[in-house]
Amino acid sequence: MKLAKRVMTLTPSTTLEITAKAKALKDAGHDVIGLGAGEPDFNTPDHILNAAKDAMDKGFTKYTPSGGLPALKNEIANKLKVDNNIEYKPSEIVVCSGAKHALYLLFQVILDEGDEVIIPTPYWVSYPEQVKLADGVPVYVEGKEENNFKITAAQLKEKITAKTRAVIINSPSNPTGMVYTEQELVELGEVCKEHNVLIVSDEIYEKLLYDGNKHISIAQLSPELKDLTIIINGVSKSHSMTGWRIGYAVGNETIIKAMTNLASHSTSNPTSIAQYATIAAYAGPQDDVETMRAAFEERLNVIFEKLNNIPGFSCIKPQGAFYLFPNVSEAAKLAGLEDVDSFVKVLLDEEKVALVPGSGFGAPNYVRLSYATSLVQLENAVDRIAKYMNKVTK
Missing domain, CATH: 3.90.1150.10 (Aspartate Aminotransferase, domain 1)
Incomplete structure (x- = not known):
């Protein structure tokens, strides 16, 4: 076959x-x-489980808007404001069937055949495959062990071509657990601004930090970087909800609208019950x-x-x-x-x-x-x- x-x-x-x-x-x-x-x-914490049961008991088991429940988008916007000091409108948020799905939709709507995405190594296993599925070309940059597996602004600049569409920044990182500092993000951001390169900021592990390290989103560093960044996040790792499959993308309204339209023809919407559970995850005790x-x-x-x-x-x-x-x-x-x-x-x-x-x-x-x-x-x-x-x- x-x-x-x-x-x-x-x-x-x-x-x-x-x-x-x-x-x-x-x-x-x-x-x-x-x-x-x-x-x-x-x-998954009890108050989240109870919210899901309550949603089922109330009959909230039907289709939802393709881009996610308005109440959930509001909770995500509030989370971003409180945790990351960034303000977004609901129209700049799309809720997906996991952060992996959010990345998949993103690459599908921003890449044409031959477009390049810069991927630091070591990388999460699905980044290159998702880029290839969108007819894009993965371009690898080695995060050297002596630099804690992180790439530098000079390395990034060297790899940018006329075909470069985006760069992925995963902090904290899977698989290395390393975290980019504010200064490192500023330097990478300057290169992206200079060459108008979209930043895909995968922040799924942001709540799991040790030894006093703090999470910084590159989108919070300046209005210009916010405009260039698509944040990918979700509740899988932070709230132990991997099987609930709720993630989201946040950023440029045109890109988010395109992702929502594509989702409407593929998954229809994220699972309704899981969305209500995620509302409780963000609105409830932490x-x-x-x-x-x-x-x-x-x-x-x-x-x-x-x-x-x-x-x-x-x-x-x-x-x-x-x-x-x-x-x-x-x-x-x-x-x-x-x-x-x-x-x-x-x-x-x-x-x-x-x-x-x-x-x-x-x-x-x-x-x-x-x-x-x-x-x-x-x-x-x-x-x-x-x-x-x-x-x-x-």
């Missing part, structure tokens, strides 16, 4: 692939510790958000040093999100393996620990470990990895 060219070039999600293999081993009775998941291990953030920080502080003490592992401490991204190329060599992908497969086969190879993030010398699981499981996983490395280096 013939398939369209646009899907023939897609690379399967490395994260989902490793998670599926780990699940198959678990189902077969093996004691597998999966550190591949990109979602909090906490349940204690659970802080409880979850504090738990992630505690886990990070416990396992970071232990991980760095494993032979062949070298890791920079992340500032946000819930991932560690160590360089394990030396560990793979010590184990006599060809590459890091092979190292990941051996760890899963022999020690039943599931990591995600960095090749899926454009950084083949690294692995991603999620610490969105219990501290007991995390320590057990690190102990298993250490046991394997101690065995192969004897």
Whole structure:
């Protein structure tokens, strides 16, 4: 059966692939510790669950406007004003079926064939695939480890061509957990203003920051940068609502209207019940958000040093999100393996620990470990990895 060219070039999600293999081993009775998941291990807070139940009981189970409930848009606008000191109108907001869907719609409406999108590496696995699905061309810029995996203004400027349409800034980052400072964002913004390059600011992990780091949206730095920026956000990570599938895009009214029109012919609207739950997430108490953030920080502080003490592992401490991204190329060599992908497969086969190879993030010398699981499981996983490395280096 013939398939369209646009899907023939897609690379399967490395994260989902490793998670599926780990699940198959678990189902077969093996004691597998999966550190591949990109979602909090906490349940959605009770007041959000209750709001969803209440919405169902009241019969709010019908179609909604394609771009989202007006009440939800108002809550998102209020959140942006309170948290980020930026003001937006409801017409500058579109609610989508997850932040991933918001990104997909965005690239579909801003890219024509051959348009380029600059993507810093390491990158979240879906960025390049979504650009390619919109007939765009991913252009990679290496975020060097010595610069905490962040790109510089000089690097960005060097990659801009007449075909450059946008650049993606993901802060805090998946997979590295690194955060751009205000000065770094100012410098990147100057380049974007000079060349009229759209900024896609993925801020989905903004609530998960550690060691006193603060989130800064590039859109809040000046009116000019606000005009050039499309913010992508949602409640998946901040409120442990990954399965509810509510994200949103905020920015230029013309772009947002086009995204809304496209959504009307694809998903019709985000799930009604999930939208009412998200209203409660933003309008209600935020204690659970802080409880979850504090738990992630505690886990990070416990396992970071232990991980760095494993032979062949070298890791920079992340500032946000819930991932560690160590360089394990030396560990793979010590184990006599060809590459890091092979190292990941051996760890899963022999020690039943599931990591995600960095090749899926454009950084083949690294692995991603999620610490969105219990501290007991995390320590057990690190102990298993250490046991394997101690065995192969004897």
